[in-house]
Amino acid sequence: MFKILRNGTTNMFTWLVSLIAIYKFIFSNGEIPVVLLLQVFIFSFLCVCIFLFAFKKNFTKDIGFTGRLTLFMFLILLWESCWFPLVGWFIKGKLVQWLILILVVIVLYTISIMIYSILSKKQEKIMSRKLLEYQAERTLEHG
Amino acid sequence: MKIEIEKDEINELTVRIICKEIDENVKTLKNYISLYENNILVKRKDEFVRIGINDVYYIESVDGRSFLYSEKEVYEIDYRLFELEEQLNKKDFYRSSKSQIININHMKSIKPELNRTLTVTMKNNEKLSISRRCSIGFKRMIGI
Numbered sequence: 632m633f634k635i636l637r638n639g640t641t642n643m644f645t646w647l648v649s650l651i652a653i654y655k656f657i658f659s660n661g662e663i664p665v666v667l668l669l670q671v672f673i674f675s676f677l678c679v680c681i682f683l684f685a686f687k688k689n690f691t692k693d694i695g696f697t698g699r700l701t702l703f704m705f706l707i708l709l710w711e712s713c714w715f716p717l718v719g720w721f722i723k724g725k726l727v728q729w730l731i732l733i734l735v736v737i738v739l740y741t742i743s744i745m746i747y748s749i750l751s752k753k754q755e756k757i758m759s760r761k762l763l764e765y766q767a768e769r770t771l772e773h774g
Numbered sequence: 775m776k777i778e779i780e781k782d783e784i785n786e787l788t789v790r791i792i793c794k795e796i797d798e799n800v801k802t803l804k805n806y807i808s809l810y811e812n813n814i815l816v817k818r819k820d821e822f823v824r825i826g827i828n829d830v831y832y833i834e835s836v837d838g839r840s841f842l843y844s845e846k847e848v849y850e851i852d853y854r855l856f857e858l859e860e861q862l863n864k865k866d867f868y869r870s871s872k873s874q875i876i877n878i879n880h881m882k883s884i885k886p887e888l889n890r891t892l893t894v895t896m897k898n899n900e901k902l903s904i905s906r907r908c909s910i911g912f913k914r915m916i917g918i
Contacts, residue, residue, distance in 0.1 A: 695887070696887070696888040699888075754885075754886045757918070758884040758918060759884055761918050762878075765878065765915075765917065766878065766879055772865075
């Protein structure tokens with residue numbers, strides 16, 4: 632649990648800081664304020680906590696992958712909706728920012744579900760075929 | 775316990791248990807012998823009936839009691855799960871969790887889950903689960 636929290640936060644923080652660095656380099660003087668780094672760290676940490684809650688917690692283990700993903704996306708969206716205006720990443724009244732955020736979440740959600748469905752169906756087919764082969768062998772043995 | 779084999783002219787192989795009283799041990803012994811002929815003695819609404827082992831879909835232990843599930847019926851049995859596991863053919867019946875034994879021959883499909891368990895759909899469309907620990911052995915068994 633601690634390892635995932637540590638590695639997840641580190642990865643997400645590094646990724647976001649890299650993106651911010653590129654953005655700042657292109658559009659401004661390239662400086663990144665310490666406050667912004669702190670905000671990014673808190674944001675990353677809470678996102679990883681939400682991930683752990685949705686995918687690792689015992690009481691959510693029976694709801695299946697789709698359920699967990701839905702819960703994760705919902706909580707992430709909720710967290711972003713609170714955090715972004717609070718730290719000033721989103722400017723109040725700019726609808727387009729919110730629309731982009733919702734669009735990103737929906738696209739990611741759909742892609743995840745599609746990948747899961749495709750892989751799951753493929754695995755199911757392979758396993759079920761193996762099962763049938765095994766059953767045929769047993770039927771032959773039974774005579 | 776004394777074991778004697780007697781030759782006779784009768785057509786059917788007969789096993790006779792001679793005892794002072796019919797206690798739990800004798801009942802268990804009777805059940806063991808019954809299993810030899812691929813039958814199992816089960817309880818249904820206060821009466822005992824015999825059903826073929828091949829008709830069993832799965833066996834489950836709930837609150838210390840064992841239940842046997844066929845395509846449509848549920849029966850209570852006197853065996854404990856580990857006793858049955860020893861008696862049943864391991865190529866046909868698989869211990870899918872601490873409390874369940876599944877008949878592989880009545881499985882219809884298997885679906886792997888993200889938490890590394892397997893969801894099995896039986897031929898009567900009932901869905902059962904193979905625990906994470908047991909799924910490794912099961913996959914090996916059917917050759918995955």
